[in-house]
Amino acid sequence: MKTFRIGGVHPAENKLSAAEPIKVAELPKVAVFPMGQHIGAPAKPVVAKGDKVKVGTMIAEAGGFVSAPIYSSVSGTVLKVDTVVDASGYAKPAVYITVEGDEWEESIDRSTELVTLNDRPELTSKDIIEKIKNAGVVGMGGACFPTHVKLSPPPGSKPEWVIINAVECEPYLTADHRLMLEHADEILVGVTLLMKAVNVNKGYIGIENNKPDAIKLMTERAKQFSQFDIEVVPLKVKYPQGGEKQLIDAVVGRQVPAPPALPVSVGAILQNVGTAYAVYEAVMKNKPLFERIVTVTGKSLAHPSNFLVRMGTPMSQLIDACGGLPEDTGKVIGGGPMMGKALMNTEVPICKGSSGVLIMNDKEARRAEAQPCIRCAKCVGACPMGLEPYLLSKLSAYADWERAEAEDITSCIECGSCSFTCPSHRPLLDQIRLGKATVMGIIRSRNVK
Amino acid sequence: MANQLTVSLSPHVHSGDSVSKNMYGVLIALIPALLCSFIYFGLGAILVTAVSVASCVFFEWAINKYMLKNSQTTICDGSAILTGVLLAFNVPSNIPLWILILGALFAIGVVKMTFGGLGCNLFNPALAGRAFLLISFPVQMTTWPVPGQAFMTVDGETAATPLALLKQMAKSDDLSAIDQMPDSLSMLIGNTGGAMGEVCELAILIGFCYMLWKGIITWHIPVSIVATVFVFAGLLHLADPLHYANPVYQVVSGGLLLGAVFMATDYVTSPMSKKGQIVYGVAIGFLTIVIRTWGAYPEGMSFAILIMNAFTPLINTYFKPKRFGEVVKK
Amino acid sequence: MNVILIAVIVLGAIGLIAALVLYFTSKKFAVKEDPRIGQVNEVLPGANCGGCGFPGCGGMASACVKAADAGSLEGLNCPVGGQPVMEKVAAILGMKVEASAPKLAVVRCNGTCENRPRTVIYDGVKSCRIANTTCMGETACAYGCLGCGDCVNACQFGAIKMNETTGLPEVDTTKCTACGACAKACPRNIIEIRTMKGAKKMGVVVECMNKDKGAVAMKACKAACIACQKCVKVCTFDAIHVENNVAYIDPEKCRNCRKCEQECPKKVIHAINMPALKPKPAPEAAATAAKPAAAPVKPTSPEAPKAPAAPKTEA
Structure with a gap:
């Protein structure tokens, strides 16, 4: 079975909510929309206090090319434009909307009927990208890179394949898994749209083989789109298979060179399976991105579940719907346990990139005390980028930026395999991340000169 | 909010591996060889192993406590025990015990702790201990007892x-x-x-x-x-x-x-x-x-x-x- | 006899050849160095702290010589040796050095454990830089001290210590050389290398950096500047300005009259190296403190554009 070639670890999967059908979460009383929900320039609010909005009304426009507009997920009145503590742990500008009723913009097609490219043959690549851009679709896997930017490869590069990331290699999370089981057709239409957008004939959907039901279903349904060559690729379970470089390596066996090379340099356009679904809704149903599937899970939680959530809903509401925040909660994580962000409080709103909410108890939450490095080389063996985490973290701690750059610190994808595997419980990634950010800053300022 | 949440950077889970797990894993892997040496060399082997382990652990503890003034004890991680066993494995079973203790002192005191303890040493402590003994006491270190004579006294026959x-x-x-x-x-x-x-x-x-x-x-x-x-x-x-x-x-x-x-x-x-x-x-x-x-x-x-x-x-x-x-x- | 003779000849020959080789190589590969660099290096403290901005004292020495050749020693200052050392350097180079004002590192945060309630537990590497990327810190203030002690580690002179009860670093003004290492280490720029007045290095500082609106800041910290403007109004020298919701006292304009210190409702403004104020107005004390400060001191402005300063609690 295929997988990526270098390193990797195998954390306990803990897919507690894999068998839970997607439930529709209740509307919040007040929805909060942070303006920085994506990589790139934050969106600029276009509403003011007292404005009435409907579901699907634009509340903030894109702040640049690498940016995305934000749409209201609720109908009601703008309460204020203020700040909210988001997943980054800092207060960021946000729009607050008091929810009144549930009135949708009329342009949105709310029927569940499947619309395929055969029904809309007039759609061109340009149309599709324009619609995606206007709908504010960003990568739904967590990185939140605006999708239209990814679909506009730099001149000179030629996309050959669209690869759909349905790996869901993060432990605990089941949102993508459930989405595939319940909306396979829509996802596949989304894939065809993406393929048409970048004008390629071959599509891959990479799924780890701990989801055999999804592999079977997607393979079967893909047959009805025979005019498109879509292949479902079962992959061996290994973290971080969902990293874009790792997935390209696993599926087509090509390795993207070190930064600043993009995946398209080897011919691959990568999109998350949730993005494919959002693309379908944006293009075929005229529905901007304002809701998503979120897994709310944790060993101590009474009922781990998957929800269809309107963005802006505070996480505390979802946690309550799963039986409430347990007494012994030590950590609330936005995203999965390997790359998610620990949150400062449970009022953080669900954003475009919130794939999950993970509750950990006090004991799970605490890191063990770091011991001296015994140079066991397990981090070197685990690093999927072929780096030497023990060395990078040391160079970073000693602020030897020149050598850190020479040792390719900027190639780090921050997957956390090194810290995960370290028998001495050393916080390798903490140090490396700081070093990477510093070195990137040095490189940027050098390029400016 | 009632309880304070913990905040740290990802990853939030750990493989559960630890230094001591690895050290004790090696010790478990050494058990067959240890048993064999007991069978072939009898009481002498048991005695040598016990003394070697005890002295290595003692030296590490003492140096940590009285010379480095480290409050953190590192003897529980199993690395000193491992050094002790490996040192014992590298000597003849009829070696005079005072020589062995000297070897343990060299291995732990000089080769391991002077460099800063676990993870910092340049040379393998047990091997350096053996090399030290081999050079200092060539006769005692190369007088091998004949195996298969369990419960022999240490003065038994020797074999090439x-x-x-x-x-x-x-x-x-x-x-x-x-x-x-x-x-x-x-x-x-x-x-x-x-x-x-x-x-x-x-x-x-x-x-x-x-x-x-x-x-x-x-x-x-x-x-x-x-x-x-x-x-x-x-x-x-x-x-x-x-x-x-x-x-x-x-x-x-x-x-x-x-x-x-x-x-x-x-x-x-x-x-x-x-x-x-x-x-x-x-x-x-x-x-x-x-x-x-x-x-x-x-x-x-x-x-x-x-x-x-x-x-x-x-x-x-x-x-x-x-x-x-x-x-x-x- | 022969043996002795041979030995003497052989050794003599070796000595001669070696001497010749040494002589020629030293001639051939001689590096010409301005002798003044060595002389200047002699009078520098030799701490190699880098506080002057050059790589160690050697780097400073060559920079001084170069600057002297160019005509002026302006901008060069050894923060460790201070005025006396720079005067010696100037004497060697036949220059005059202008008096530079004394400086101190000042911690502009007063969010003690008591003032700033803890909201989350940070469980990561004890490094401010890393804590700063994790979240806003253990409290609800995104501008205040993180308390992991990067400044303490950066200080070569043992002048900063963590106060265990307050959780804030404290500068020992007698040891501080204003080398700026701590200010560079602080990811939140809380530490300012500030121009002080007089031999006692006195000054008045707003010990807060919180740029949040008053209500938000107040919630996060009892000792936060709430930008109430009272200090601005009371200042007769136009030294205090509020920008980004936080007050800042311009050290060049401030005359250390301490009126603002009394006025601040949040007790954010603190005097450094000055006796504690008596409970209520003590105009005479303030006036006397102000007089020596008015002496011809020419301070170089530190961070010019930064205008805010904030109040702190407790004296």
Whole structure:
């Protein structure tokens, strides 16, 4: 079975909510929309206090090319434009909307009927990208890179394949898994749209083989789109298979060179399976991105579940719907346990990139005390980028930026395999991340000169 | 909000691996070899192991407490116990105990703790301890008891090791040495003279399999050492079968397997990348045969490993793991 | 006899050859160095702290010589040796050095454990830089001290210590050389290398950096500047300005009259190296403190554009 070639670890999967059908979460009383929900320039609010909005009304426009507009997920009145503590742990500008009723913009097609490219043959690549851009679709896997930017490869590069990331290699999370089981057709239409957008004939959907039901279903349904060559690729379970470089390596066996090379340099356009679904809704149903599937899970939680959530809903509401925040909660994580962000409080709103909410108890939450490095080389063996985490973290701690750059610190994808595997419980990634950010800053300022 | 949340950077989960798990894993892998040495050398072996472990642990504790004034105790991680067992494995079972304690002091006090303790030492403590004893007390260190005489007193008969006989064979034209040599099979199960832990090769192989299965070590170092020894000794044997023993014999004799499996793979003193580990293993194998064949000592394993320990930082600098995407670049 | 003769000849020959080789190599590969660099290096403290901005004292020495050749020693200052050392340097180079004002590192945060309630537990590497990327810190203030002690580690002179009860670093003004290492280490720029007045290095500082609106800041920290403007109004020298919701006292304009210190409702403004104020107005004390400060001190402005300063609690 295929997988990526270098390193990797195998954390306990803990897919507690894999068998839970997607439930529709209740509307919040007040929805909060942070303006920085994506990589790139934050969106600029276009509403003011007292404005009435409907579901699907634009509340903030894109702040640049690498940016995305934000749409209201609720109908009601703008309460204020203020700040909210988001997943980054800092207060960021946000729009607050008091929810009144549930009135949708009329342009949105709310029927569940499947619309395929055969029904809309007039759609061109340009149309599709324009619609995606206007709908504010960003990568739904967590990185939140605006999708239209990814679909506009730099001149000179030629996309050959669209690869759909349905790996869901993060432990605990089941949102993508459930989405595939319940909306396979829509996802596949989304894939065809993406393929048409970048004008390629071959599509891959990479799924780890701990989801055999999804592999079977997607393979079967893909047959009805025979005019498109879509292949479902079962992959061996290994973290971080969902990293874009790792997935390209696993599926087509090509390795993207070190930064600043993009995946398209080897011919691959990568999109998350949730993005494919959002693309379908944006293009075929005229529905901007304002809701998503979120897994709310944790060993101590009474009922781990998957929800269809309107963005802006505070996480505390979802946690309550799963039986409430347990007494012994030590950590609330936005995203999965390997790359998610620990949150400062449970009022953080669900954003475009919130794939999950993970509750950990006090004991799970605490890191063990770091011991001296015994140079066991397990981090070197685990690093999927072929780096030497023990060395990078040391160079970073000693602020030897020149050598850190020479040792390719900027190639780090921050997957956390090194810290995960370290028998001495050393916080390798903490140090490396700081070093990477510093070195990137040095490189940027050098390029400016 | 009622309870304060904990905030830290990702990842938020851990494999559950720990230093002590690895150390005790190696100790478990050493159990077969330990049992064999008890069977072959009896009470003496038990006594030597116990004294060696106790003195290593004591020295580490004492140095930590009274010299480094460290409040954190490191003796529970099992590394000192491991050094103790490995040191015991490298000495004859009839060694005078005061010599052994001196060796433990050198291993822990000089080789490990002066560099800063676990993770900082340049040389493998147990091997350095052995080399220290071998140079300081050559007679006591090379007087091997005859195995298979359990519950013997320490003053029993002594036997020449197969390697000493090999040396004799290489150095002279006296072919009578060949007749005295045990066959390969009895070497495999350990029915020969030698240091406590190195005689039973089969038990060491069991330990090797256990460590591979548990993921404590990778195959690279042991396999590259054994393969190099086999190839190099094989070439010599082909050139002159009368003076150079056959390669199988070289592999199963002496401390080669013990060194390859338990000593050369010591985390702290071996290279980090797979490439580096293979270079390290090949160099150790080569040096071992060179010392065994032309050197002054019959056994070259421990010196070969110590020499390569010194080269480990250099190997780490020049042999980097293959970076992701490098293939494409070329 | 022969043996002795041979030995003498051989050794003599070796000595001669070696001497010749040494002589020629030293001639051939001689590096010409301005002798003044060595002389200047002699009078520098030799701490190699880098506080002057050059790589160690050697770097400073060559920079001084170069600057002297160019005509002026302006901008060069050894923060460790201070005025006396720079005067010696100037004497060697035949220059005059202008008096530079004394400086101190000042911690502009007063969010003690008591003032700033803890909201989350940070469980990561004890490094401010890393804590700063994790979240806003253990409290609800995104501008205040993180308390991991990067400044303490950066200080070469043992002048900063963590106060265990307050959780804030404290500068020992007698040891501080204003080398700026702590200010560079602080990811939140809380530490300012500030121009002080007089031999006692006195000054008045707003010990808060919180740029949040008053209500938000107040919630996060009892000792936060709420930008109430009272200090601005009371200042007769136009030294205090509020920008980004936080007050800042311009050290060049401030005359250390301490009126603002009394006025601040949040007790954010603190005097450094000055006796504690008596409970209520003590105009005479303030006036006397102000007089020596008015002496001709020419301070170089530190961070010019930064205008805010904030109040802190407790004196």
